[in-house]
Amino acid sequence: MLNETCYFDEPFDFMIIHYIALSISVIIYGIAFFVLIFKTPKHFQKYRNYLAAHIFSGFLLDFVMGVLWKVTVVLPVPIMCSNTFASEYAPNVFQLLPACFAYTGTSAISLFVYRMEAVIVHRSEQSLVRKFVKITKYAFYVSIVFVLIFTILIYPDLKNQKPYKMKMEARFGAFKPYMWCDNCFFCNFDSKIFFAFFYVAGCAVILGGLTGGIAFYVTLRALKSVSSRLTAKTRATHRNYLLSLTLAAAVHVLCIIIPLAGFLSAINVLISLSEFRYFPFLLALVIQEHGAASTVIMFLTNNLLRKALKKLFWCEEILPTMENSSQRRSTIVA
Structure with missing residues (x-):
């Protein structure tokens, strides 16, 4: 059990922004799942299932980062601290993140491959x-299998950090008491296993990007092919689906890769920007909320999903019925 010295006061403005962003994300995911389940046509069902699985990956990441871990980076010391009901298991929660990212990547690649096969x-x-x-x-x-294996193997490097923390204290100055607890830890790049973990994760990212990129190229080439038997309307629909998916995937790339690079590969940059107290908080918030942002982009750019949203909020199906009823009453009165 963590003692009282392991907990710290979080900035009040950080807490307000965090819970507002989390609430907005929950609303977005709720609307997205409702539209996918109840407002999309039957011919969209198979692709809908892929979309639902992908959107759920964003919701899962939001829950892990925003509820279970709720990380705070205490600059100028680049240490990651958790202050939630699950803080005692912060290293274990951190181990869930690679699994969440793997799920997101796998679902995104499945979408690109599905679009390729559909065309x-x-x-x-x-x-x-x-x-x-x-x-x-x-x-x-x-x-991904190797990433998950190394995720298990790095647990001792996350849990037993006293020697590494002593080294970091000599570099950055005296730590506050809570930083010595298990809910605060560094990415221990002195460990060969930890370094191998990030190397394997990097290879997985490259392979995933390569797969999605080539599938995108094949799909685009097939849509432009003169020999294709698809009608102009069907081609336009496929192009719209591909554009929507590509923009949503771009959000994932920008909102995961860039902040992670900032956290893990540019510690000196983070420290130099430590005068801007919101900087590390915003990086964590971008990673946490990127799933909701990707969902919004997908729904706004996909014609079918956008029409379903309009039907949900503007009741396009109800208005004609109301107008017809009014006309019938007017006829009876006349």
């Missing part, structure tokens, strides 16, 4: 590039 379903040839997508996809899955 070229009527083409019998197995192109070399299409086969390469399958190879890189399975290579990505294998890399």
